[in-house]
Amino acid sequence: MPDPSTYRPAPGTIPDSFGVYKFRDGTGRVIYVGKAKSLRSRLSSYFADLSGLHPRTRQMVTTAASVEWTVVSSEVEALQLEYSWIKEFDPRFNVRYRDDKSYPMLAVTVGEEFPRLQVYRGPRRKGVRYFGPYSHAWALRETIDLLLRVFPARTCTSGLFKRHSQIGRPCLLGYIDKCAAPCVGKVSAEEHREIVEDFCDFFSGRTDTMMRRLEKQMQAAAEELEFEKAARLRDDLDALRRAMEKQAVVLGDGTDADVIAFAQDELAAAVQVFHVRGGRVRGQRGWVIDKVEEVDTPGLVEQFLTQFYGEQDELGEAADGGGAAEAVPREVLVPELPPDAEAVTDWLSGLRGSRVQLRVPQRGDKRALAETVARNAAEAFTQFKLRRSGDLTARSLALQELQDALGLETAPLRIECVDVSHIAGTDVVASLVVFEDGLARKSEFRHFAIKGDAETGDVGGDVGSIAEVVRRRFARHRADVEEIARTAPETGEVEAEAEARPGIDPTTGRPRRFAYPPNLLVIDGGAPQVNAAAEVLAELEISDVAVIGIAKRLEEVWLPADPDPVILARNSAAMYLLQEIRDKAHDFAIRYHRQKRSKRMTTSALDEVAGLGESRKAALLKHFGSVRKLRAATVEALTEVPGVGRQTALAVLAALQGTENKATRTTTATTPVPGRQEDG
Template sequence: MDSTPTSDTTPDAPNEPAEETSASGIDHFDAAGFLKQVTRQAGVYQMYGGDGNILYVGKAKNLKNRLTSYFQSSSGLSPKTRALVSRIRNIQVTVTPTEAEALVLEQNLIKQQRPPYNILLRDDKSYPYIMFTSGDEFPRLAMHRGGKKKGVSYFGPFPNVGAVKSSLGFLQKTFRLRNCEDSIFNNRQRPCLQHQINRCTAPCVGLIKAEEYREDIRHAEMFLRGKSDELVRELADQMEAASINLEFEKAAVYRDQIAALKRVQAQNIVESGSADIDVIALHQQAGMVCVHLLYIRQGRILGSKSHFPKGQLLEVGGELLASFLAQFYLQGAERDYPRVTLLSHEVSDHEVISEAIQQQCGRQIAFQSDLRGQRNRWMQMALTAAKENLQAQLANKQNTLQRFEALQDALRLESMPERLECFDISHSHGELTVASCVVFDTNGPLKSDYRKFNIDGITGGDDYAAMEQALRRRYTRLQKGEGVMPDILLIDGGKGQLNRAREVLAELAVTDVLMIGVAKGTTRKAGFETLILPDGTSEMTLDGDSPALHLIQHIRDESHRFAITGHKQRRDKKRRTSRLEDIPGVGAKRRRELLRHFGGLQGIQKASIEDLAKVPLISKKIAEDIYTALNSE
């Protein structure tokens, strides 16, 4: 598709071409002057810094509206966007006929210029294929990557080498095709190990006729084209014919091939009419992103891959996924395009992305995010993989050490902190409160040192009192030597929580722990956190792409997860506990007799005092106590 910019014919500039509009300044950018003359047409904008280097490339349906949004009140912008705007010294605008063409041009510019504020993917240079050499009497089965040759049959592309190797292994086991190089094949004098383990019919030494080998090749090609049902029927007919002709060894080969094909079919659920699907799930945590893809072809999951997009201006949810889709489908090398792509988040620009893909690649892809049935199960698999792979990335020792070093720089500490603790509170409407204490060292989460505190004796919902009790219990033990003091104590909360923590540690004479509050910003979204420094009045905001902030977000999220888990366990334990245990005088033996007599707690609740008194070991007085306890609500 030709993405050459068109002339601006809007009323803003009726007689002048606006193929490219720019504005620049030495020390600052004159946003007001620039916005007065920018067009309202669709197009692409390129933002440059004072050194002339590209900062960001974007596209818009209405350039004037989109660019104006950057220079309105900064309170509505994320810290990362504010950082971008502060560096802008020049903007160039290129007009395109449609938004879809703007999207294609945007992706081409991103690929060429690699702007630091755009999300950037490491794109595969080429995708692997399965090939059958032609022109040979006995074609070879192999993996291929790179340029294609005439006269060779290619199947793919596959998402990764692992998917190719899995398919090659199945084809060799089932159809026993050769995979050796021609130099080896032409000089064999006896069958190799592949024949001995029943993975090759040894055409090199004439143990199979050329027409029979060609038939095996044809069957393998049918499988790769997704014609498994048709292939099974054909093999069944051949097995029956071989049995009638008393060729039992040949019939056994066909039988084994049918069994192998049916095992593959049983392992994969085929969706009629839409078996070629990409499943794309996004998970964000601690300032990082993982996008996980499942590749489903002919109803089989061929493979999967995780991407970790990088960029200083990472968006949230659907916006980030839209940027990923545009790069993945428009910038990549030759791809195996699906009919349908399933998305974990709704993408508002999906129609524009679909139109751009069709214009550039001649493919139509339908995007879906409202999923049910098998498609939803595939999505849950992808979401789980995205979450687990991102957590593994966060736990990487090298990444964690870099984040600790960045935290030292951000807080201007003389030495690098080696141990962090973070506290959080969880409860249900003030009941069954649990406080969590999570510990990180330079290797990541130190789960052996995690602690939970069941909080009792406070007013329900009083998080300050809950935090005070947890800190007092924790640091009283640490002062006695029952554990290791942290270098930094992070409190998930604002100035009030931090001040209460300072009071507790002062009472306990704990003086060598740096305390920092982690308060959510006005939008309460990740990346907007404010750090409250130890004096309780000074505040600090780190850039959204700061490794130090990512470390703080990671330990804060982990303490939140651990607190919720502890609260749920405490709540579930209460639900499992019999109400009889709270009644004075009703011990294990009497509870057993009551349950045996009435069959369960529900029967006991319905019983009268007289009925309760008939149970062995239950006196009239105890029966009255039981009746009152169970019917007092």
């Protein structure tokens, strides 16, 4: 493994200016491309202490054998050169946005004498005008079929067109008036091109003009008593309205925009793009990519914009030299602005040939549409994770990778994970989740209310809380083992059965609570938490349970008493499984913490009601079943509880409503935001 210090440039030789740099491996292959406002500052960060680098960054710099750079004069030039090099060298450590499928588009062959309409997939070609991409080919075909009644343009292949020209008869579409039949001379080339241009105008969003024109023609035909013509125009109007309904109007100002949203975790990200043209959603696109380095949302936005629109620019040039003007809309709406927003905006404007707005929608219809795109991104990401966790082969691979990386004797078929949640040391709780064969066993999930020291109530921070949970969980298991050993007869048959089936009560034959020990215990935390858990297991003389910790920031895996973490590949099946287990424990703990905090605040509010004792408080909670239902109850419903009169009911509602307002303010103040966590 190369040592970065062997190829580190002298600091004085690196220019302090805009530029783009390349890392190469020992064979000369480019493995990473990046840009920087200051090459000196950026490159120096790669040669800092390796232990402080992101795992993937550490892997990159130890894989590389040399680094080189090119100085440019502006951020826009840096963006352009970075994209060109990524496209040329395809570096393994750069994120690439590749379609997971081929999206259908509407292609109009405007370069031909008699232009043709077709549903098309593949690279763009010269002399063809494109609309889309669209999510479903069937929906696009249905729309075209509706519009052919109004715009009877040619849809046949060149071979079929030539054949019917030779025989002098149109095809079926020509007989049913869904094609103007230019093949047999029913319309001239100029007339057919006008039909195609009207079709393109309608698809581009200029629908109002077309609708008004048809309405005037229909009224004129009716006034001249040409009722058949008027009826045909009426049917044409209905067809246009049905076609418009297939593309919902989302923005009333005829906006041309791309709306982009992300859903992500530490290892992967889902991207969704809605293409809005003429105020309507004309197409939708999505990707799921594995992260190869630590990057936040602004960084993802910049990477996506440069790669996606750079690709569209190349496709446009390959088609007709100006396709990027249609591919890049007037507005690009993103969840967060990239770090170099001004440079990216200038670059996009250069691609389009006119000014492009890059902004975050704040209110109104555009904000609502952005939220819809974000929900689609979240749904796509959820489906991606479900497919990943539901794959038997992937689960087996994950368990095997864990066994190999941690040096376990067998694959960890049962994994338990502990996480602690609190706010500033109050309402400290913990969760324990169980995974068997790589799948969650929700019936085995457990909550813990941290008790702390019996005399002082001090929980000892996260380390003390972890120790308490591990002690309580395995003390019960230890007690069960000792009970089985103590009650076993001298013959040893029951003892042998207990040893073979340690989780089964020999009397009832039912599983004991917490009886099955895990093969692997995962702690949500770093070295201090892992060492605390290992010390508890040593006190209880439990030696057949492996203990590890997973730290959130860098996804490092810590072993007890080991000064250095184990680094798993960020896109490995083992890391995906550990992350899923940790996230389950995290969510389970936070949910219990919020319930406990809400219950404490409600109980304290009821304590303030004069004359309301413990028995009536318990009766109220038992009658309504939950605090939420109690808070929403009416005075009459409260008085149905034995011992609660009208005045007491009014006092209870007043106290609960005051608590709800306080809880709302508290939740607003403590809602997790990027960079802030609600757990220990």
